[in-house]
Amino acid sequence: MTAPNTHYDLLIRNGTVIDGTKAPRFAADVGIMAGKIAAIGPLGEHTADRTIDATGLMVAPGFIDSHTHDDQAVLSQADMSFKVSQGVTTVIAGNCGISAAPLRDDMDLPMPLSLIDSPPAGRFTSFKAYLDALRDSPSSVNVAAMVGHSTLRAVVMADLDRPADANEIAAMQAHVEEAMQAGAIGLSTGTFYPPAVKATTEEIIEVSRPLAARKALYVTHMRDESDKVMEALEETFSIGRALDIPVVVSHHKVQNAHNFGKTRVTLPFIRETMKHQCVGLDCYPYTAGSTMIRTDRGMLDGRVLIAGSQPHPECAGRDLDDIAREWGVSKTEAAERLQPGSAIYFMMDEDDVQRILAFDETMIGSDGIPVGEKPHPRLWGTFPRVLGHYSRDIGLFPLETAVWKMTGLTARTFGLHGRGTLEVGHGADVVLFDAGSIRDAATYEAPTQPAEGIHSVIVNGQLTWSAGTHTGARSGQVITRRDPVPETP
Numbered sequence: 001m002t003a004p005n006t007h008y009d010l011l012i013r014n015g016t017v018i019d020g021t022k023a024p025r026f027a028a029d030v031g032i033m034a035g036k037i038a039a040i041g042p043l044g045e046h047t048a049d050r051t052i053d054a055t056g057l058m059v060a061p062g063f064i065d066s067h068t069h070d071d072q073a074v075l076s077q078a079d080m081s082f083k084v085s086q087g088v089t090t091v092i093a094g095n096c097g098i099s100a101a102p103l104r105d106d107m108d109l110p111m112p113l114s115l116i117d118s119p120p121a122g123r124f125t126s127f128k129a130y131l132d133a134l135r136d137s138p139s140s141v142n143v144a145a146m147v148g149h150s151t152l153r154a155v156v157m158a159d160l161d162r163p164a165d166a167n168e169i170a171a172m173q174a175h176v177e178e179a180m181q182a183g184a185i186g187l188s189t190g191t192f193y194p195p196a197v198k199a200t201t202e203e204i205i206e207v208s209r210p211l212a213a214r215k216a217l218y219v220t221h222m223r224d225e226s227d228k229v230m231e232a233l234e235e236t237f238s239i240g241r242a243l244d245i246p247v248v249v250s251h252h253k254v255q256n257a258h259n260f261g262k263t264r265v266t267l268p269f270i271r272e273t274m275k276h277q278c279v280g281l282d283c284y285p286y287t288a289g290s291t292m293i294r295t296d297r298g299m300l301d302g303r304v305l306i307a308g309s310q311p312h313p314e315c316a317g318r319d320l321d322d323i324a325r326e327w328g329v330s331k332t333e334a335a336e337r338l339q340p341g342s343a344i345y346f347m348m349d350e351d352d353v354q355r356i357l358a359f360d361e362t363m364i365g366s367d368g369i370p371v372g373e374k375p376h377p378r379l380w381g382t383f384p385r386v387l388g389h390y391s392r393d394i395g396l397f398p399l400e401t402a403v404w405k406m407t408g409l410t411a412r413t414f415g416l417h418g419r420g421t422l423e424v425g426h427g428a429d430v431v432l433f434d435a436g437s438i439r440d441a442a443t444y445e446a447p448t449q450p451a452e453g454i455h456s457v458i459v460n461g462q463l464t465w466s467a468g469t470h471t472g473a474r475s476g477q478v479i480t481r482r483d484p485v486p487e488t489p
């Protein structure tokens with residue numbers, strides 16, 4: 001299939017390829033040239049500038065993190081070690097209604113928008129300015145980004161505590177149009193959060209109208225993942241139907257003890273809806289979630305760990321119960337004193353998490369929040385945890401399925417062309433890992449420990465992580481949406 005004596009930039013020899021399509025693994029060499037996969041097969045007689053011996057290792061497409069809040073981290077922590085060390089080569093940013101653009105310098109950001117706001121050089125007033133900054137100063141991973149509805153509300157509305165009026169909707173629409181033209185892959189909402197709680201379904205449909213002609217994605221942290229999760233799913237699907245666009249349910253879960261087991265109802269509903277419209281979902285492999293510190297909606301019902309607190313940075317990593325006892329106040333009072341900040345909430349059931357992970361069409365997304373001293377361990381551990389703990393150790397699904405859930409399925413769902421599967425002509429995003437030893441090392445106590453078993457990570461042909469060390473490569477690209485080819489009559 002290739003001429004004899006082809007000279008590659010990089011040749012991965014003697015590995016076992018898991019190509020990201022769910023197909024069974026096979027033995028092959030992989031040749032990389034000019035940042036692309038150039039050949040897959042027996043390449044024994046060929047030469048290369050650099051060769052990696054992958055004997056005993058799996059060779060897979062670089063993992064795509066379907067749900068991140070890395071919007072600013074890709075600029076301010078551009079080595080992205082917390083992701084690259086897991087084998088992640090592409091991140092989807094702009095989730096939960098929160099994006100890095102468009103913003104103004106003269107505005108105060110409410111929580112949770114301020115969770116990602118630490119711009120190294122001023123805020124981005126347009127989506128194009130944000131993507132241009134990423135191109136001018138690339139990070140170590142590829143980025144595909146969405147525009148956040150809560151961010152749009154904050155930039156357009158003086159009062160977030162009501163639905164948007166017609167003028168405000170028009171102004172948000174104009175921003176969505178600008179983001180689409182700049183290459184955003186979709187729009188996200190976070191109606192669970194105070195800045196968007198008052199947004200009506202109609203507001204969301206109208207603001208999202210520019211997505212329709214482009215079949216861009218609507219992605220949502222739903223209004224409710226607890227008692228009213230079924231109503232929230234119905235709202236999400238109705239928005240997809242109103243605009244005839246694909247929807248993604250972010251970090252699907254059912255929270256609070258009295259809802260445990262409800263995935264027996266939500267997943268069949270999602271499955272049934274998938275027969276009629278385009279639906280995706282993702283999940284992180286932990287029974288604790290993490291977000292801003294809040295005291296409502298039963299968030300404090302279970303164990304709570306403080307991840308970070310602006311007024312009390314010394315409380316990071318501590319149990320809210322202990323803090324409350326020490327201060328001689330209620331749990332709620334202690335949480336209020338710690339605001340603004342972020343926390344880890346133990347509020348899910350392991351059986352539900354496993355049921356969602358094992359659901360055929362569930363993608364893997366970390367939902368990691370790259371701020372605070374003691375972040376949720378998902379920031380450093382998500383992908384090796386699925387490959388090691390869930391696939392190998394407890395046998396939830398075969399390794400090929402695990403890889404597909406973090407590569408091919410994700411690229412297909414988000415429309416990332418030329419990524420997600422090992423194919424000739426695709427971007428050379430590749431991870432080499434040891435299927436026997438891969439495991440997450442990050443824990444709630446020590447959340448920033450790099451995973452074990454990741455041998456090499458290649459981003460657009462550049463070796464970026466090798467033998468537990470970052471090489472310094474910054475070869476990430478901006479992945480933009482491709483408009484559907486117009487149908488010819």
Ligand code: ZN
Pocket residue numbers: 095096190221250251
């Ligand atoms: Zn979310």
Ligand code: CU
Pocket residue numbers: 067068069095096221367
């Ligand atoms: Cu999120």
